[in-house]
Amino acid sequence: MNVHAPNEAFTLQRRNPQGGTQPLEKWGFTNETDVLTDVLLGSPAYLRHLATSSLSRKHLREAPCNIQTAQAQHKDLVAAYEHFGVRVHWHEPTPELPMQVYARDSSVMTPYGAIITAMANWWRRGENFAAIRTYEKLGIPIYDMVTAGTFEGGDFNVIGEGCVLIGCGGARTQEEGARQVQEWFEKEGWETRLAFIDEYYVHIDLMVVPIAEKLTAVCLACTEPGIVDWLKGKGHEIIDVPFQDTMALGCNFMSLGRDRVIAPTSSKTLIAQLKARGFDVMAVDTDEISKTGGGIHCMAQALRREKA
Secondary structure (H helix, E strand, O other): OOOOHHHOOOOOOOOOOOOOOOOOOOEEOOOOEEEEEEEEOOOOOOOOOOOOOOOHHHHHHOOOHHHHHHHHHHHHHHHHHHOOEEEEEEEEOOOOOOOOOOOOOOOOEEEOEEEOOOOOHHHHHHHHHHHHHHHHHHHHOEEEEEEOOOOOOOEEEEEEEEEEEEEEOOOOOOOHHHHHHHHHHHHHOOOOEEOOOOOOHHHHHOOEEEOOOOEEEOOOOOOOHHHHHHHHHHHOEEEEEEEHHOOOOOOOOOOEEEEEEEEEEEHHHHHHHHHHHHOEEEEEOOOOOHHHOOOOOOOOOOEEOOOO
């Protein structure tokens, strides 16, 4: 039986409509680059290669995913988290949810509890309901649920404490859903910025992902210059990830805090630059599993981070 702080009892709507929601004491985080202690993953046990985006459709047409290889690659990814001492929590796998391995999409963890998103593809909408069960099992309250339009977790990009970049490509996250989430966080006192991206890029975390405090990986070739200027104006140093690497999900990695990163082996430019800066980089081969539509960042939902 889990024991929670008084403000962490499970509920389906913890958000204060007027803002000022109290942060959780045990779960959540304020920055995507603080020290990761707990992560939520989805099992690839029932993984199928479906056309969830133009990129996954292209692979499906030309060289479909070898599921057994993809499952083996996911085991290596889990081992990388365990190597760094991160506690791994799991969604319960079911045959009806073949894309649940992309645990970032169906929910978003915040300092105030989890957001249940609204998936765009009909065959993935059950993941939202399964996520509610997962958070109830873990004893993590629900901050709120997106109801105004589709919204997926890869489009909620915490750039720094109290600052979020919200992606909106139309096909997976609609403007209505993005603006609903934006309104919630502006009432909490956060700075928010919408990034209108081409639907080809699926989510904002394909091209912009924080590495460490004031250090962010960005594909300059496909990111709107206004977003880049906004990041630089906030004092962020940019590491450019080449377009070809980005299309192979090379800008889709996981920061663990304390200058530690799990990155795909395909992201040679980024890995070289991080190692030159003294980062501890665990490179994992994800080329086969990524054919189904996502990378390392897409496959992980941070549940808890601590200040270094």
